Amino acid sequence: MKHAHSNIEYYGSSSTTLLSSLNPFPECTTYSYLLECSLSLSASFSDTSMPILGSLSVLPTTKASTVIDRITEIEGVEERLSDAIRGCDANFKTQTPAVEKFLQRAEALFRELENALQNSSCRQGQSRSTGDADDPKPMVLPANFYSYVVSQLDLIGWDNIVSIDSRLTVIVLKTVDSSGRTHELRLELGEDFPNQAPICTSDLPIEFEIENWRPLSLHPENSDATSGVFMGNTSFELTSKKRSRPSVSAGLALVYEEFEAAVDSYQSLWNELDNIDANTCVLEPILPARRSIRERRIAIRASAGGISAVLSLDCKRPRTVPSSLRFVGATSEVSKLRSHFNEYVAGTLKCDDGLTLQWREDRTVRENLELCFGDIPSKNTADGGEFEIECGICYTNRLGEDGLLPDACCGNTCCARSYHETCLFEWLHSLPSARISFDRIFGTCPYCCEPISVKVKCARS
Template sequence: MAVRGCMARQCPLLLPQDREKRVYDGFITAQDQDFRLRILLPSDFQLQNAQLQCSWPLKKVLHGYHQIVKQETALKNTHELHPPPPPQYYSSLVNEIESLGWDKLVYVDTEFSTIKLKADDTAGRKHLITLKFKTKYPVEPPDCIVDFPVPFTISWTPQSSLATIHAQFLAALDSLKMFWDVMDELDEKTWILEPEKPTRSATLRRIAIGNNVSVSIEVDPRHPTMIPECYFLGAEHVVNPLKMKLNNNIHMWDPENTLLQNLKDVLEIIFPSRSTIEKADYTMDCGICYAYRLDNAIPDQVCDDPRCGQPFHQACLYEWLRGLPSSRQSFNVIFGECPYCSKPIVLKMSIKKP
């Protein structure tokens, strides 16, 4: 047992008293003095559960250190349960990095348990893959962490290597090229309200159409040029015509065109451009809390009166209407008055996805 070996190395004057080597008796040195000590190990050989029998002078020396002793034995036991990898583990990884190319290495920790590799896709976009190794590598594959909109799994055998992972990483990048082309065009040629700083895994974009009017789309990463899920946000007198155009012109959608071009053709609109419009024109603060962002949400409720059009956070408007004696609620719909113009306003509480 590893525990027995540890005992023999660190306390050579403690000798086993039985065949199972669960009882040790002998001497230890503390503060330049020798003390008699007897140790009774449990059947599972867990050091933190061992019993110590000693004289009162040794108890006096150990008084106040019982918590430290307990922590040390627990740490030693953990180390025994999870021993470090053998030397060939490190030499093998170094050789694999050498074979793959040091220029592809971004980061490696001191224990060689975490490695980050980089790669460029065919469009020149830079990507990272984080590998977390197990002590049984290469028998067991490392955990792979990537910023992808779809799950990334690797094919692995004990003969596989870092080069194997990197090659599969490049193939996955190539399969997602069209998706990232579509998202990059949206990010470059429209005003994206949400997310503020989209990651490579983000499939949702909320695009500004006009003052307090936007469309939220969810793009399928496997079929990025197909019709996405669309949800319009804004006053009904502005949103309803857009919904009608989408329904009436859906036959015009051409998968051979880019997603942005299809949205323009079907909705019969020109999206505000970064080069011609200031983003501040589409980031009006909430009329209740006077902030633009509230718990990472931006105003998505608008007064339907054309002369008002004031935006609100859903949470703010809900709290406001709930406090009005004249408001009423039916299921997830609340009827009340606009905080600004006092015209009728309807709030449909949406259920947030987890």
């Protein structure tokens, strides 16, 4: 506890602030054995020299999240500390005695905070009907659980392990595909493992799910001769041709093999996406992109305010016509490009020498796009900033959780303002002169007053 001004320390970014955010004036620190960390309490002063709560911080930051959970459970903790600090003395005339009073009072404030934490914990314990569902103690796992997990990791190979937590319940594995790309699989083992499959998290285009999990028992009396679960007695099948480690009929090693097979099935997709990333000007997502993202927004034309295309590739047959392709830019230019692309897909587009062009799967997606639209800007020849279109109404690029782009555009080439269809609908709907015909609402552009329309279904729910 620091009571003298010369001993006051300012921890700044090395501490995690829980309550309030005022710049601290005096600050006191104590070690809390209850929370197993140091607490730092600071006060600030108003124009009337009244002390008020500046901040309550935790040192070190490694325990901050746990302490935050416990302290924020106290009802009205900030108000209670603020009242206690203001109660130091109500008749301060200058700041100096106020600081002295706060420093003398700080130790009592820390004790009050710890008492409040203990009382809060007791009330929570009394409110529980049973201790099983809300027991905060970590689950106790049998010794053969760890033996089994280690034996499975031996089969997988320790060089394929990225990290393991101290209890062997969270494991991150990696595999390298044929093109040198690294992929990770996160496994969370519950207390019922291996009777229950682990929870898997990965960065694949389609969520990875375990297909052939066999519930197993860690107890010898409940195990069959082929499962070989308990105490590391694992049964092997024929050696895999792909690697020297044995193939198993169950367990984490089988999950890892299924993950490798899933990664292999996406090689064509990732090759196409890498080709697009390397040879075009990718506007979204920010590169390098996550492997689960199979959508790209690329620059198509630098003219007319910038025209771009958003395409999504098929996971299994990425060289087919994109399952989703839409253009972003001036309406007049977008209509021409869309018509041009439809002719190319249908095989009715003719080049200057009279030959007919059509989308073919023996070409890459990028090659098909270049044949259709001509030279496409690359990351070396185009500035991505000129294609970053913002909505002329809400002034943002992406809208909402779905990240909608400004797809609607004014047809006046001198204006060519872009709008989110939702924003434009709400704008037009507010105009007295707007009219609705079938599924479209008609009105005027907010900037140039030229006629503009949008589908009625774009209204926000």
